[in-house]
Amino acid sequence: MAILVVGSVAFDALETPSGRRDRCLGGAATYFSLAASYFTPVRVIGVVGEDFGPDEEAVFARRKIDTRGIEHVTGKSFFWKGSYMKNLNEAQTLQTDLNVFQSFSPKIPHEYEDSEYLFLANIDPVLQEDVRRKMPKAKLVCGDTMNYWIKDHAENLARVLKLLDVLLINDTEVKMLAKDNNLVVAAGKVLDMGPKALVVKHGEYGATAFFCDRSFPNDAVTVPFRAPAMPLAEVVDPTGAGDSFAGGFFGYVASQPALTPAVFRRAMFYGSVMGSFAVERFGTERLEQLAPNEIEERFALFRQLSHLE
Amino acid sequence: MAILVVGSVAFDALETPSGRRDRCLGGAATYFSLAASYFTPVRVIGVVGEDFGPDEEAVFARRKIDTRGIEHVTGKSFFWKGSYMKNLNEAQTLQTDLNVFQSFSPKIPHEYEDSEYLFLANIDPVLQEDVRRKMPKAKLVCGDTMNYWIKDHAENLARVLKLLDVLLINDTEVKMLAKDNNLVVAAGKVLDMGPKALVVKHGEYGATAFFCDRSFPNDAVTVPFRAPAMPLAEVVDPTGAGDSFAGGFFGYVASQPALTPAVFRRAMFYGSVMGSFAVERFGTERLEQLAPNEIEERFALFRQLSHLE
Numbered sequence: 134m135a136i137l138v139v140g141s142v143a144f145d146a147l148e149t150p151s152g153r154r155d156r157c158l159g160g161a162a163t164y165f166s167l168a169a170s171y172f173t174p175v176r177v178i179g180v181v182g183e184d185f186g187p188d189e190e191a192v193f194a195r196r197k198i199d200t201r202g203i204e205h206v207t208g209k210s211f212f213w214k215g216s217y218m219k220n221l222n223e224a225q226t227l228q229t230d231l232n233v234f235q236s237f238s239p240k241i242p243h244e245y246e247d248s249e250y251l252f253l254a255n256i257d258p259v260l261q262e263d264v265r266r267k268m269p270k271a272k273l274v275c276g277d278t279m280n281y282w283i284k285d286h287a288e289n290l291a292r293v294l295k296l297l298d299v300l301l302i303n304d305t306e307v308k309m310l311a312k313d314n315n316l317v318v319a320a321g322k323v324l325d326m327g328p329k330a331l332v333v334k335h336g337e338y339g340a341t342a343f344f345c346d347r348s349f350p351n352d353a354v355t356v357p358f359r360a361p362a363m364p365l366a367e368v369v370d371p372t373g374a375g376d377s378f379a380g381g382f383f384g385y386v387a388s389q390p391a392l393t394p395a396v397f398r399r400a401m402f403y404g405s406v407m408g409s410f411a412v413e414r415f416g417t418e419r420l421e422q423l424a425p426n427e428i429e430e431r432f433a434l435f436r437q438l439s440h441l442e
Numbered sequence: 443m444a445i446l447v448v449g450s451v452a453f454d455a456l457e458t459p460s461g462r463r464d465r466c467l468g469g470a471a472t473y474f475s476l477a478a479s480y481f482t483p484v485r486v487i488g489v490v491g492e493d494f495g496p497d498e499e500a501v502f503a504r505r506k507i508d509t510r511g512i513e514h515v516t517g518k519s520f521f522w523k524g525s526y527m528k529n530l531n532e533a534q535t536l537q538t539d540l541n542v543f544q545s546f547s548p549k550i551p552h553e554y555e556d557s558e559y560l561f562l563a564n565i566d567p568v569l570q571e572d573v574r575r576k577m578p579k580a581k582l583v584c585g586d587t588m589n590y591w592i593k594d595h596a597e598n599l600a601r602v603l604k605l606l607d608v609l610l611i612n613d614t615e616v617k618m619l620a621k622d623n624n625l626v627v628a629a630g631k632v633l634d635m636g637p638k639a640l641v642v643k644h645g646e647y648g649a650t651a652f653f654c655d656r657s658f659p660n661d662a663v664t665v666p667f668r669a670p671a672m673p674l675a676e677v678v679d680p681t682g683a684g685d686s687f688a689g690g691f692f693g694y695v696a697s698q699p700a701l702t703p704a705v706f707r708r709a710m711f712y713g714s715v716m717g718s719f720a721v722e723r724f725g726t727e728r729l730e731q732l733a734p735n736e737i738e739e740r741f742a743l744f745r746q747l748s749h750l751e
Contacts, residue, residue: 221623314530316646317675337625338647341673356746361668364650366626398750437665439748441707 135174135199135247136387137271138165139239139264140254140376142179142203143211146228147415148218151369157416158189160211161254161277164373167420168380168407169252170196171428173387176245178202178264182209182233192421201242208233221368222336239264246270250387252379253297255279258289265296273392275299275383276328277375283310295327301379303334316341320357332382332401334375337362342401350392360401361439363409363431370415374408377420381407406431444483444508444556445696446580447474448548448573449563449685451488451512452520455537456724457527460678466725467498469520470563470586473682476729477689477716478561479505480737482696485554487511487573491518491542501730510551517542530677531645548573555579559696561688562606564588567598574605582701584608584692585637586684592619604636610688612643625650629666641691641710643684643717646671651710659701669710670748672718672740679724683717686729690716715740 140162147154166175176199181189185205193200214228239260251268253261253276265274276297282290283306294300300323304316310326311319316333320343323331330350331343339362344350382404389396406428413419449471456463475484485508490498494514502509523537548569560577562570562585574583585606591599592615603609609632613625619635620628625642629652632640639659640652648671653664691713698705715737722728 315675315677317673320673321675335647338644339668343673356743357673359648359670359673359747361670361748364626364629364652364666364668366624366630368624395750402750434665436750438668439670440750441704441711441745 134249134387135176136169136250136252136383137176137178137202137245137248137268138162138169138252138254139178139260140165140252140256141211141234142177142181142185143213143234144184145372145416146212146214147370147372148216149221149368149370149415150218151367152415154415157372158192159213159372159416161373161376163417164376164411164420165252165254165380165383166193166198167196167417168377168411169384169387170198170380171407171423171425172381172384172403173250175199175384176202176248178239178241178245180204180206180233180237182206185210192417195421199245202240202245204240206233210234215372217371221371224372241267249273250383251275252383253277253293254376254379255282258282258286258293261293262289262296265293273298273386275301275379277301277379278306280306280309291326294323297328299330299332300328301332301334301375301382303336303375307331307333317343330397332404334378335362336374337364339405340378340401342397350394350397358398358401360398360405361435362405363435363438365409365412368412371412372416374411377411378404378408381405402432402435403428405435443558443696444485445478445559445561445692446485446487446511446550446554446557446577447471447478447561447563448487448569449474449561449565450520450543451486451490451494452522452543453493454681454725455521455523456679456681457525458530458677458679458724459527460676461724463724466681467501468522468681468725470682470685472726473685473720473729474561474563474689474692475502475507476505476726477686477720478693478696479507479689480716480732480734481690481693481712482559484508484693485511485557487548487550487554489513489515489542489546491515494519501726504730508554511549511554513549515542519543524681526680530680533681550576558582559692560584561692562586562602563685563688564591567591567595567602570602571598571605574602582607582695584610584688586610586688587615589615589618600635603632606637608639608641609637610641610643610684610691612645612684616640616642626652639706641713643687644671645683646673648714649687649710651706659703659706667707667710669707669714670744671714672744672747674718674721677721680721681725683720686720687713687717690714711741711744712737714744
């Protein structure tokens with residue numbers, strides 16, 4: 134079934150120990166869409182400027198991603214410049230130009246209204262809430278957020294958390310949101326804020342899912358689940374790893390007839406798989422052209438990496 | 443089969459966010475022995491002072507650990523005072539009194555000479571090498587080390603590494619030893635230094651085993667293996683978690699007829715299991731009295747935590 138994602142479509146300038154790029158296609162919605170597109174049809178809502186041309190359009194088109202919800206307006210696209218020279222696990226922001234993204238007001242094309250799966254990428258929680266309320270048919274809603282919204286927009290974010298089935302954020306964000314330094318305690322506090330499940334991304338150490346007691350995805354699950362990350366000899370560019378994880382995770386969920394505990398677990402692995410591909414090249418390069426057998430082979434490798442038998 | 447462990451037997455003073463203790467039985471050989479004793483007979487070589495009395499002796503005796511190799515000398519036992527108030531993942535050393543440990547010269551009782559499994563806990567690599575050479579019948583040798591030996595005793599340590607089957611150290615130590623910040627690259631460099639396998643302990647994120655290409659434990663294994671750690675709502679005292687991991691790991695290996703890849707993987711899980719118990723109480727309190735079914739139940743929980751089916 135189709136996923137609708139709302140979030141940023143951007144250009145990034147990047148420097149990492151492996152090299153530098155002045156202009157890569159980026160943005161959370163872009164990484165998410167590409168990763169999810171290997172599992173299910175994807176529809177995007179975002180906004181771009183005049184610098185978003187046929188080359189960028191083609192990246193989405195080749196993966197059959199529906200871009201009718203990407204609004205084109207006068208001005209420049211969201212631009213972000215980041216460096217990983219000091220720390221591959223944490224980007225240092227050198228420049229952020231919101232440009233056309235500053236006045237982003239998501240509009241839902243009529244053709245998108247029947248989307249049953251909704252991903253609210255990291256944007257203003259006011260916009261996240263607005264989109265969720267305009268999509269009453271969405272039966273499963275996942276979302277992301279970041280330190281900026283947690284710190285300075287807590288009330289708005291609190292309303293969004295009550296509307297989410299699954300929240301996907303990283304260790305630091307969970308602890309900041311819960312105001313607690315123990316991951317398990319913090320996860321419990323975040324689940325009390327609304328989401329039925331919480332997926333905590335640990336970067337090179339994988340990700341852990343925590344479930345609330347209110348029987349989601351079904352009565353059987355209360356134990357957390359940990360998916361490993363792939364030990365990689367070179368991380369070329371960590372940008373978009375988290376959004377690619379979310380795309381693999383939610384894309385796989387949306388491709389299945391029902392969200393069982395087994396599907397949730399496999400989705401965690403597919404999230405890690407897509408994250409591991411994303412960081413192998415600069416920008417979206419690797420995610421743009423994966424062969425289906427590459428995905429299944431890496432999934433098998435993740436199983437070998439973590440399973441006793 | 444019996445494991446011989448050589449290392450420190452000590453008293454610790456500890457402060458953690460959960461409380462403080464002025465005097466706990468501690469030391470790497472102590473934690474290792476207790477953890478391993480649930481799987482296989484254990485023999486200890488170490489040195490203690492006059493403060494090591496019947497109460498401490500009884501802790502080993504209750505777990506049927508052979509302490510004939512613990513030398514009693516005039517003076518005080520090794521004493522360490524540490525704090526985890528700032529960071530539960532890294533001890534801050536407040537005081538170290540080597541005392542009788544300063545002139546520790548391991549003597550191998552005649553009755554220990556047939557030990558087929560040898561664990562060289564974190565002590566001076568010169569002593570590690572000496573013990574290994576005096577134990578020609580040991581068919582499997584595991585070892586630990588720390589930043590102090592890596593930085594200032596590199597040549598001595600290099601000789602030990604060539605004598606090890608499995609080296610068990612943490613992320614920081616691997617990267618320091620290899621002089622490389624990427625875990626996979628660093629692991630490869632460490633394996634080039636001698637050990638046939640490398641187990642990297644990641645604290646709350648579990649542990650990863652890397653294998654050299656020289657067919658250990660057999661031709662089938664080259665892919666790394668990652669065991670998760672238990673997400674815990676309270677870490678009362680992290681002291682000894684790594685040594686308890688080593689004890690669970692090596693104890694299980696020594697209890698099995700042969701070291702197959704499947705045994706290695708299960709051993710990693712038992713390592714994580716014993717590490718997870720160790721941190722639940724101060725000092726060795728939790729490891730002193732585990733019921734066998736508690737170990738198997740937690741092993742099952744680790745499987746649920748990490749396995750797709």
